[in-house]
Structures are given as structure tokens and as C-alpha cells.
Amino acid sequence: MIVHPVLSWLKDWWVGIVETYGLPTWFVPAAQMVVNAILIAGFIAVLVLFLIWLTRKVSAHIQQRLGPMRVGWHGCVQTVADALKLVQKEDTTPRDADRPVFNIAPFLAFAPTVVAFVVIPFGDGAIVRDLNIGVLFLFAITTINVIAILAGGWASNSKYSLLGGFRSAAQLVSYEVPLILSVLGVIMLAGTMKLGAIVEAQNAMWFVVYQPLGFVIYVIAATAEVNRTPFDIPEAEQELVSGFNIEYSGMKFAMFFLAEFANMFLVSAVAATLFLGGWKGPWLPGEFWFLAKSFAIVLLLMFFRWTYPRLRVDQLMSFAWKFLLPLAFLNLLVTGLILVLM
Amino acid sequence: MNVFRALGRVIKGTWWLFVGMVTTTKHMLRRSITIQYPRQRFEQWPRFRGRLAMVPDEEGGHKCTACAQCLRICPAACITLERHKEEGVKGFLVDAYVVDLGLCIYCGLCVEVCNFGALEMIPEYEISAYDKADFIYDIPKLLARQLEPEFKR
Amino acid sequence: MTPETAYRTEEFQVNVGPQHPSTHGVFRMVLTMDGERVVDCEPHIGFLHRSMEKMAENRLYIQFLPMADRIDYLSSIFCTVAHCEAVEQLMEIDVPARAKYLRTIMMELCRIASHSIFFGVFALDLGAVTPFLYGFRERELTMDLLEMTTGQRMTFNYCRFGGVADDLPDSFFPTVEKFVKVFPARLDDYDRILNENEIFVARTKNVGTVEASRAINYGWTGPNLRASGVDFDLRRNRPYEAYGELGYEPVVLQNGDCYDRYRARILEMRSSHELIKKCVEGLPEGPVQAEKISKFPKVPAGEVYVRVASPRGDYGLYLLSEGADKPYRYKLRTPSFNNLSMIREMLLGVYLADIVPIFGSLDVILPDVDR
Numbered sequence: 080m081i082v083h084p085v086l087s088w089l090k091d092w093w094v095g096i097v098e099t100y101g102l103p104t105w106f107v108p109a110a111q112m113v114v115n116a117i118l119i120a121g122f123i124a125v126l127v128l129f130l131i132w133l134t135r136k137v138s139a140h141i142q143q144r145l146g147p148m149r150v151g152w153h154g155c156v157q158t159v160a161d162a163l164k165l166v167q168k169e170d171t172t173p174r175d176a177d178r179p180v181f182n183i184a185p186f187l188a189f190a191p192t193v194v195a196f197v198v199i200p201f202g203d204g205a206i207v208r209d210l211n212i213g214v215l216f217l218f219a220i221t222t223i224n225v226i227a228i229l230a231g232g233w234a235s236n237s238k239y240s241l242l243g244g245f246r247s248a249a250q251l252v253s254y255e256v257p258l259i260l261s262v263l264g265v266i267m268l269a270g271t272m273k274l275g276a277i278v279e280a281q282n283a284m285w286f287v288v289y290q291p292l293g294f295v296i297y298v299i300a301a302t303a304e305v306n307r308t309p310f311d312i313p314e315a316e317q318e319l320v321s322g323f324n325i326e327y328s329g330m331k332f333a334m335f336f337l338a339e340f341a342n343m344f345l346v347s348a349v350a351a352t353l354f355l356g357g358w359k360g361p362w363l364p365g366e367f368w369f370l371a372k373s374f375a376i377v378l379l380l381m382f383f384r385w386t387y388p389r390l391r392v393d394q395l396m397s398f399a400w401k402f403l404l405p406l407a408f409l410n411l412l413v414t415g416l417i418l419v420l421m
Numbered sequence: 422m423n424v425f426r427a428l429g430r431v432i433k434g435t436w437w438l439f440v441g442m443v444t445t446t447k448h449m450l451r452r453s454i455t456i457q458y459p460r461q462r463f464e465q466w467p468r469f470r471g472r473l474a475m476v477p478d479e480e481g482g483h484k485c486t487a488c489a490q491c492l493r494i495c496p497a498a499c500i501t502l503e504r505h506k507e508e509g510v511k512g513f514l515v516d517a518y519v520v521d522l523g524l525c526i527y528c529g530l531c532v533e534v535c536n537f538g539a540l541e542m543i544p545e546y547e548i549s550a551y552d553k554a555d556f557i558y559d560i561p562k563l564l565a566r567q568l569e570p571e572f573k574r
Numbered sequence: 575m576t577p578e579t580a581y582r583t584e585e586f587q588v589n590v591g592p593q594h595p596s597t598h599g600v601f602r603m604v605l606t607m608d609g610e611r612v613v614d615c616e617p618h619i620g621f622l623h624r625s626m627e628k629m630a631e632n633r634l635y636i637q638f639l640p641m642a643d644r645i646d647y648l649s650s651i652f653c654t655v656a657h658c659e660a661v662e663q664l665m666e667i668d669v670p671a672r673a674k675y676l677r678t679i680m681m682e683l684c685r686i687a688s689h690s691i692f693f694g695v696f697a698l699d700l701g702a703v704t705p706f707l708y709g710f711r712e713r714e715l716t717m718d719l720l721e722m723t724t725g726q727r728m729t730f731n732y733c734r735f736g737g738v739a740d741d742l743p744d745s746f747f748p749t750v751e752k753f754v755k756v757f758p759a760r761l762d763d764y765d766r767i768l769n770e771n772e773i774f775v776a777r778t779k780n781v782g783t784v785e786a787s788r789a790i791n792y793g794w795t796g797p798n799l800r801a802s803g804v805d806f807d808l809r810r811n812r813p814y815e816a817y818g819e820l821g822y823e824p825v826v827l828q829n830g831d832c833y834d835r836y837r838a839r840i841l842e843m844r845s846s847h848e849l850i851k852k853c854v855e856g857l858p859e860g861p862v863q864a865e866k867i868s869k870f871p872k873v874p875a876g877e878v879y880v881r882v883a884s885p886r887g888d889y890g891l892y893l894l895s896e897g898a899d900k901p902y903r904y905k906l907r908t909p910s911f912n913n914l915s916m917i918r919e920m921l922l923g924v925y926l927a928d929i930v931p932i933f934g935s936l937d938v939i940l941p942d943v944d945r
Contacts, residue, residue, distance in 0.1 A: 140449045142707035148457055238588050242610070242926065308701055309773050318930050320595060386445045387438070388773050389701025391927045392610055434772035444766045445704055454711055468725040468743065494869065496637040528640030528731045533739070534869055542725070 082202050082366060089114065115207045119196045127340045128158045134340075134381055141385045168329035173236055176326065180234035185327065185334035188227035191220045192341040199348050200275050202358045202365035213274040214266060217349060218259055221304070224342065225251040231335070232323035243322025246312050246392055250303060253399040254310075258300035260407035264293040264414040265353045278357035287354040292410045294354045296403055298379070301346035303399070305339065307380050309387040310395060347376035465544035470529045473520050474543045475563040483560055484539035487513035491531035491540065499524035500531065520563060522548060523556035585613055588926075592621050596699050596930045599940030603917075607926065615921040619914070622944040630904035635661055635735070636869055638904075643729035645906065646942040649688040651680050651720075652884035654733040659814065660880045660893040661735050664873045671816075671858040673737035678816040679853045680720060680732060682846040686757075687716040688885040689839045689846075692937045696836055697768060699934040700777050705767055712760050715753050722746060735871060736864030747854070754851050761844060769837075778833035782920050782932035785830055793912040796887025798936060801838040802830030808883035820852050832935040839885075839937070872899050886910050886937055910942035 093107045132147070132155060139146025147154025172181060198213040200206040210216050225248055232244020266272055268289060269280040280286075287294045303310035312322075319325070324335045351357060351372035358365030390398065456463065465471070475483045487504035503516035532540045543566065550556060591602035600621035606614035626645055630638045635657075642657045643650035655677055662669060694709025717727050722743050724730035732739050768774045784794070789802040799806060807824030809817040825841040827834040875897040882889045887909025894903035913936045920932050 137449075138703070140453070141445045142704050143448055143451055143454045143711065144707065145453045145455060145457070238586060242588075246610075311701065312927070318596065318927050382442055382445065385704045386441050386767065387702060387771065388697065388768075388777060389927075390773055391777060391925055393925065394776055433770075437770040438772060441767045441771055444763055448704075448708075448763075454714070466722040466725070466743070466745070468722060468740070470725040494634070494636060496633060496640055526640055526644075527726065527729070528643075529725060530636065530640065530731070 086111075086114075115197075119193060119207065123193060123196065123337070123341050126344055127337050128162070130340045130344060130377065131158045131161075131336075133377075134384075137378065137381045138385045141382075162333065165329055165333045170329040170331060171326075173326050175236045177234040177236065180230050181326075182331070184227050184231035184234060185331040185338075187230060188224055188338040189334045189341070191223040191227075192338050192345060195220045195345055196341075198274055199345070200278055200352060200357055201369055206275055209273055209275040212272050214262060214272040214277075214353075217274075218255070218262075221342070221345065222251070222255060224338070227338075228323050231327065235323070235326035237326050239319045239321075240323050240325045243319045243325070246319075247306065247323060249392070250306075250310065250312060250395060250399075253396055254300045254303040254403075257296055257399060257403040257407040258304055260404070260411055261290075261293045261296035261300060262353060264290045264410055267411075267414055267418060274352055274357075278352055278359060281356040281359060285354065285356040285359075290354065290410070290414070292406060293414075294350070296407050296410065297350055297354065298376070300399075300403060301350065302380055302383060303395070305342045305346055305380075307343065308384045309390050311384075311389055312392050312395060343380060344373060344377060347380065348373045350376045465546075469544045470527050470542040471545045472522060472527075472543060472548050473525060473531070473558070473563065474541055474545070474566065475518075475560065476538055476541050477564050481564070483515070483518070483564060484537050485515050485518055486537055486539070487515045487518075488536070490534045490536065494530045494534045496528060496530070497524045497526045499526075515560075518560050518563070520558045521556060522558055523553055583608065590929070592618075596934065597940075598695065598934070598938070601914075601933075601938075601940055601943075603921075603929075605921075605926075605929070610926050612921050612924055612926065612929065615918045617914070617917050619911075619940075620944050622940045624941075624945065626945040627904050627906055631901055634870055634899050635873060635901070636871075638901075639733070640729065640731040643731055644941065645908065645945055646884065646886070646889070646910070646939055647728055648691055648939055649684050649885045650729050651677075651684045651732060652882045652889050654731065655681060655815070656880045656882040656889055656891040658733040658735055659882070660878050660891050661871065661873055663878045663880065664876050664893065664895055665735070665871060667736045667864050667867060669737055669864060670861045672741075672860045673862045673864075674816045675853055675857050676723075676738050676742065676862060677733060678820070679850055679857075680723065680730070680738075681815070682849045682853070683716045683719055684730075685846045685885045686843050686850075687713045687720070689843045690716070692839050692885075693764060693836075693843075696931070696934045696937075697774075699930045700774060702768070702774070705764065708760070708763065708767075712757065715757070719746065719749055719753060722749070734863060734867075736867040737862050741862045750850070750854055754847065754854070757847050758844070761840065761847075764840060769840075775833060777928075778836060778931055778935070779831060780829075781832045781928050782924070782935060783829065783831045784916065784920065788916070789830065792916045794887065794916070795909050795912065796883065796885065797825075797838040797842055798835055798887065798913050800824055801827045801834040803828045808881055808888060812881065814882065816853065819856075820849060822849065832931045835935040835937075842885075870899055872897065873901075884909055886939065886942065887913060906945055908942045908945055910936075910938035910940075911945075914938045914943055 090107065090111060093110050096102065097104065097106050135157070136146045136153070147157035150157040150160050172178060195217055197207045198210050198216055200209070228247040228251075229244045232240040232242075232247070235241070265277065265286050268286060269277040271277060271280070324332055327335060348369070351369060355372045356368075357372075358369040360368030360371075475485065478484050487502060489502055489504075492498075492500050492502055499521045501517070501519045501521075504513040505516060507514055527542070529542050532542055545567065548556075585606050585608050588605045588607050589602070590605055591597040592600040597603070602618040602621065604616040604618070605612050626641065629641060633641070639654055639657060642653040645653045690709040690713040692709075694706035697705035697709070720730060721727050722745055724732040724739070784798075784802050786803045789799050790804060794802070795806075803826060805824065805826045807822070808814070809822045810824055813822075822845070825838050825845060827838050873895040875895055877892070877894045880891045880893070882891075888907070889909055890907030892903070892905040892907070893901055896902040917933065917936070921929055924932065
């Protein structure tokens with residue numbers, strides 16, 4: 080409602096420029112791409128800054144503290160100060176590290192997250208590319224994250240980070256399965272993998288009403304997917320100290336951090352899109368509803384984070400394979416049966 | 422039956438996870454119990470043992486008679502005393518009374534053992550310094566008070 | 575190639591500590607791991623050794639009093655009570671009833687402070703951050719009471735030979751009333767967050783199980799022993815200070831796993847709370863210090879063994895005096911050392927993630943181990 084008119088106005092403007100100055104026609108899509116890239120990168124940067132501040136504030140108030148209070152109103156620019164500090168810090172590499180892999184890993188963690196935002200519908204028409212395999216693309220691209228974490232853990236050449244990397248690989252591979260199975264129900268209902276079309280299909284009723292079990296499985300699996308408590312064993316502070324990112328410092332650490340928070344928003348946004356009706360909502364613009372729903376899920380994840388202890392690695396595995404997976408299949412079966420019988 | 426038991430466990434587990442969430446949410450609505458330290462401060466209890474200081478008498482001098490009881494009892498041996506005798510004066514005269522707060526363990530035994538009320542522990546606790554020499558307190562420093570230290574923003 | 579050589583796995587060593595966040599101080603373990611499983615564990619202690627016993631033998635009795643606070647700084651008053659009791663028994667001093675009650679109140683407050691830290695740190699060990707802050711919040715309540723009475727927050731230096739340093743301040747009674755009123759509700763909050771929490775139970779139930787016979791063989795004491803099903807508590811079996819008059823029933827649990835060790839401490843906080851309530855109600859009037867005790871006593875020759883039920887277990891003190899103003903031999907039997915002694919046996923074969931709750935549930939404190 081807000082983004083779409085602006086973008087189409089921009090497009091008209093470029094078309095005008097191209098016509099006036101006789102520029103080649105490919106200039107219009109190229110300019111659009113640049114603008115989209117800038118918009119997404121800027122959105123992620125602002126979003127992560129806000130999310131980190133929100134996490135600190137929510138955790139502080141749950142713990143009856145105040146959290147950051149000094150920098151800006153209620154510490155609202157504290158994260159900017161912290162980011163500046165991280166940029167200034169020395170970028171250390173361990174002596175025995177596998178340098179190329181060590182240097183690439185943080186960017187490998189961050190890049191897929193940015194790419195995944197391409198298919199997220201922020202509002203009516205506010206979507207970069209409404210791919211017809213949107214859901215598939217989303218889950219395919221976010222899985223690259225595992226490789227980044229594994230690479231980071233391996234290349235650091237530290238036993239703690241290695242354990243963290245392996246744990247993460249095992250965990251993400253296991254939780255990918257129930258995650259995708261839980262989403263299948265939605266795809267069956269909507270009959271498409273296009274995220275925009277899935278949102279349109281929820282015109283009458285949100286899919287969470289038809290797919291409550293699928294939603295619960297999705298939220299649990301997504302929590303594991305983004306390494307949040309109670310499934311944060313790859314970076315278990317208490318036993319692995321910090322897991323895969325233990326040897327990283329400065330900007331590279333910030334990249335991992337950025338990826339983690341952006342991922343957290345990403346899975347929440349996907350949950351909002353697939354189950355909670357995306358941008359659909361009365362009166363207010365669609366972008367607002369989309370953000371409100373996404374942040375509701377983000378807050379839920381934060382409350383998980385600050386309430387629950389962490390599972391052990393074997394319990395985590397058996398929970399995924401023995402509990403979530405059968406439930407996801409059951410959900411799929413029931414959905415299929417109902418669809419066929421109706 | 423097994424299915425029912427498993428189902429019961431799932432419901433019970435979910436319920437208690439939910440109760441945990443409710444508890445943390447409830448705490449979110451409560452008032453913060455922390456204070457914003459350099460701006461706000463706790464009022465210290467009267468008995469609080471902060472740094473060692475000398476009690477000034479009416480003229481602003483100290484009351485020490487150089488009896489050295491505090492030296493005898495100090496577990497950390499952080500007090501040094503230099504004294505001399507003078508003709509016609511009863512007891513000792515104090516030349517120097519130096520406390521190394523870097524060694525002091527804040528036990529308060531010296532205050533307790535002092536028969537003349539010359540020592541006290543004041544509720545001053547922000548005595549960090551950049552230099553070890555700053556922890557060496559002589560008589561003027563022991564007599565001085567700075568209860569509200571300034572801080573830079 | 576045989577399958578054995580083709581898929582050969584290797585054991586590797588992980589060094590946990592002394593700067594590891596969940597070794598609660600400076601404890602070091604060299605773990606031999608097979609994947610996530612512990613094959614062997616080699617504990618190293620002694621990073622915090624300050625030679626407390628030798629220090630005691632080189633100092634006057636009164637001079638060691640504030641030092642004793644530093645043996646176990648989370649429950650420092652127990653060490654000073656043991657020190658004072660040893661001297662009092664050798665000198666045959668009668669401690670006034672009020673002083674005994676004051677010591678008991680302070681000990682129980684200190685026990686609550688120590689157990690609240692345990693609660694917070696144990697939850698933190700399992701990855702739950704919020705209970706850590708809650709534990710410290712409740713500790714603050716007891717710290718407040720201790721601070722206004724003794725003048726310090728951790729190293730109180732409150733006991734004296736033949737009594738205590740000072741009577742209660744006037745502000746103590748309203749504050750303790752408030753504390754007594756508010757504390758059970760806070761404990762209920764603890765229970766709600768962790769007690770039945772599926773994840774917490776899964777992480778702690780049947781983890782690090784120690785049966786009664788093994789616990790006794792290793793000399794375990796305190797809540798750890800009682801969680802294994804041994805009904806022994808110094809406060810009931812060998813009452814000292816005011817415990818004989820108050821009457822006390824220890825908390826005994828049966829399973830001896832991490833969960834029971836955690837529960838034992840939470841329940842003990844409740845009973846400590848009851849004890850404080852009883853103590854404040856039945857506080858006798860009178861002096862808080864026996865008459866005519868020298869600050870620098872010469873303790874008559876003799877030997878004595880004093881036991882105090884510290885939050886970690888039996889804190890024992892053997893004192894041999896040859897009639898001088900310094901002890902001839904000052905031997906400490908600290909509970910943490912004995913409780914930690916089983917750590918290797920407990921860790922064999924567990925997951926890496928279980929090391930932390932097992933170690934945490936013992937509630938050892940390293941200065942107490944190394945002294």
C-alpha cells in the first residue's frame with residue numbers, strides 16, 4: 080500500500096528519463112534492481128539494529144532490569160554505538176585457522192539471508208520477485224546457512240567451535256525436515272508455492288486456523304533453525320562458550336550476529352506470511368500488518384529465549400525425529416485426507 | 422493406553438512451559454529493581470564499612486594517641502605508624518599514620534579495638550584509582566571526606 | 575580397507591577451564607572426548623590455593639577471623655562461626671542466648687543467599703538466563719539484612735569470641751518482616767519457571783545420579799548427601815548454636831540426581847525461611863557478647879573439632895592449641911572439596927552438555943575447595 084506506489088512511481092520516472100535522454104531500455108530493470116538491493120540491505124540493517132535493541136530491552140524487563148539507558152532515549156542508539164565499536168575492533172585470525180574459509184564463512188552466513196528476503200511479500204505488490212517456487216527457494220537458500228556455520232566452526236581450528244559447527248549441522252539438517260513438512264500443508268491448501276498467491280489465498284481465513292498443528296511445528300522447527308533457545312546448542316554459552324563463532328572478532332563476528340538476527344526476523348516473516356495472512360489486515364496499510372505479525376512471532380521467540388533452558392543434543396535430535404516428524408506427517412495426512420474428501 | 426499417557430505428558434509439558442512464559446511475562450510488568458548507578462545511588466546503612474577514615478576532633482585534628490593497638494590487630498598489616506616520645510608529654514606523639522588501602526580488607530577490627538574513637542569506617546566506597554600510590558592514605562587524606570564523588574558523563 | 579580403518583574415529587582432548595564460564599571459578603578439567611561423549615576426565619584443582627591453614631597458624635586468633643570469611647565467600651559466616659566456636663570451646667566461654675540466636679539468623683540468611691546464587695547459576699548453566707537474575711534479586715533481600723547488621727555484604731566479620739560484634743539495628747525488624755512475607759511468593763515463582771519445566775526436567779532428571787552408599791563413601795555432606803536419600807543434617811543430629819531449641823527437620827530426597835540436588839536446595843531455602851521466622855519471633859533478650867573476653871586471647875592448650883552445617887555441607891575445623899595466641903594446627907575440612915572428589919567418576923560417559931549441570935548441581939565453590 081505504501082511501498083508499491085512509490086516503486087511504481089520510481090519506475091515511471093525512470094521510463095521518462097530513458098525516453099527523454101534516449102538511454103537503452105535495459106536501464107529501467109537495472110535501476111530497479113539496484114534500488115531493490117539498497118532497500119533490502121537498508122531494511123535489514125535497520126531491522127537488526129532495532130531487533131538487538133528490542134532483545135536487550137525485552138530481556139531486561141523480563142529480568143526486572145532496565146537494560147541500556149544511556150545512549151539516546153532509553154538507549155535506542157546503543158546498538159549503533161556497539162556496532163561502531165565492533166567495526167573499530169581488531170580483526171583477529173587464529174594462527175592455525177584455515178584462512179580463506181575462515182574469512183568467507185561470515186559472509187556466507189549473511190548473504191543467503193539477504194537473498195531470501197527477495198521473495199518475502201512485505202505488502203501488496205511490495206515484493207522483489209514473486210517467484211512461482213517461492214517457498215522452495217526460501218528454504219533452499221536459507222539452508223546454505225548451515226554450510227557457513229560449519230565452515231566457520233571448522234576453519235577456526237578450535238575444538239569448541241568445531242563441536243559447535245557439527246552440532247549446528249546435525250541440528251539444522253534434522254529440523255529442516257519437519258519445517259518443510261509443516262509448510263507443505265499450507266502449500267496444499269493454497270495450491271501454489273508463490274508467496275504472494277499464498278497470502279491472497281488467506282483472504283477469507285488465515286491458514287493458522289486450518290493448520291494449527293502445522294503452525295506449532297513450524298514455530299518450533301523455526302526456533303531450532305535459527306539457533307534460538309531452547310535449541311541454541313550450536314552456540315551453547317555454558318559448555319561451548321560460544322560455539323562456532325568463538326574465534327571471530329570485530330566485523331566478522333558482527334556478520335554472524337547480523338545473520339542470526341536477520342534470520343530470526345526472516346523465519347518470523349515467513350510464519351506471518353504462510354500462517355497469519357501476511358499483509359492482509361483491515362484499515363491500516365499492508366506493510367504495517369506484515370511487520371506487526373512478524374514482530375509478534377519475533378517477540379514469541381524472544382520470550383522463549385528468556386524463559387527456557389537449553390535442550391541437550393541427543394534430546395534435541397530425538398525430539399525432531401521421534402516427535403516433530405511424525406506429527407508433521409500426521410498433519411500432512413489429515414490435511415490431504417480432508418482436501419480429498421471435501 | 423500408551424498413546425493417552427504420551428498425550429497426557431505432552432499436554433502437561435506444554436502447560437508447564439506455558440506457565441513459565443506467564444511467569445516471565447508477569448515479571449515484565451513489574452517495576453525494575455535496579456538503579457541507574459552513577460546517577461542514582463543507594464543510601465548506605467549506617468553500619469556499612471566503607472573505607473577507613475580518622476574521626477576529626479573539634480579542631481579538625483585527629484584523635485590518635487599512637488597506642489598501636491590497630492597495628493597489632495590488623496590482619497593485613499596495612500597500617501604503619503611512626504611515633505616518638507617527648508619530654509613532659511604523657512604517651513606518644515604521632516609522626517605519621519599511613520594506611521595502605523590497597524592492602525586493607527575492610528574488616529573493621531581496627532575501629533573496634535581503638536579505645537579513643539580515633540578511627541571509623543565511612544560509607545565511601547568509590548576509591549578506585551589509576552595509581553597504586555593513590556591508595557596510600559596519610560592523616561590529611563584520612564581526615565578528609567568526599568562522600569559524593571563527581572563523575573563525568 | 576576394513577571398516578574399522580575406513581571409518582576410524584579419534585578421541586580428542588578438550589580443555590575446560592580454568593577460564594571457562596561454567597566452571598564457577600578456576601577449576602580445570604582435561605576431558606577426553608569421543609564425539610559428544612566424555613571418555614575420560616582429569617580434574618585439576620588448586621588454582622585458588624591461598625594456604626589458609628598456614629595463614630591461620632601464623633596469625634592471632636582474632637586476626638584470622640576476617641580471613642575465615644574468605645574461605646568460602648558465598649557463605650562466609652559459617653567459617654567464622656566455626657572459628658569462634660572452636661576458640662570458645664577451648665576457652666570454655668558461655669555464649670549468651672541472644673548471640674546464639676543472632677548467629678543462627680545470620681547463618682540462615684546467608685544460607686538463603688548462597689542457595690539463591692545456586693538457583694540462578696544452575697539455571698544459567700542449563701541456558702536459562704532469566705532465573706539467574708531472579709536468584710540475584712532474592713539474594714539482594716538477604717544481603718540487605720546482612721549488610722545492615724554486619725556492615726558488609728559478603729565478608730561479614732560478624733562473629734566474635736563469646737558472641738557477635740553488634741546487636742541488630744532497629745531497621746532490621748521491619749525489613750526482615752517484609753522479607754519473611756515476600757520470600758515464599760518468590761520461591762513459588764522459581765517453582766513455576768523451572769520445577770515442572772519439561773526441558774529442565776529432561777536435562778536434570780537421571781543425570782549424574784549418585785546413590786546413597788557412594789555418596790557416603792566419598793564423604794559427601796549437605797544438600798548433596800540429603801538429595802541421595804541419606805537423612806543426616808548437623809542442625810538436627812548435632813545441634814549447635816540455637817538449632818537445638820528451634821527444632822529442625824532436614825529435607826531428604828531419594829533419587830540423588832541433578833534434579834533432586836536442585837530441589838533439595840530450593841526446599842532448604844523454604845525451611846531456612848521458616849527457621850528465620852521462628853528465630854525472629856523467639857529472639858531472647860540479653861547481651862550479645864560474653865563478659866571479659868580479651869581481644870587477643872591466649873587459648874588454653876587442647877584440641878577441638880567443630881562442625882558447622884554450611885550450605886555446601888559439613889564445614890569442619892580441627893584446632894590444636896598449645897596455649898599460645900596463635901593456633902598450633904588449624905585444619906579445615908571443607909565440604910566443597912569432598913563433594914568435588916567424585917567429579918571424575920560422575921562425568922565418565924556423559925554428554926558434553928551434561929558436564930555443566932552435573933558440576934553445577936554439586937554447588938562447589940572453588941576457594942572452598944582450594945582454600
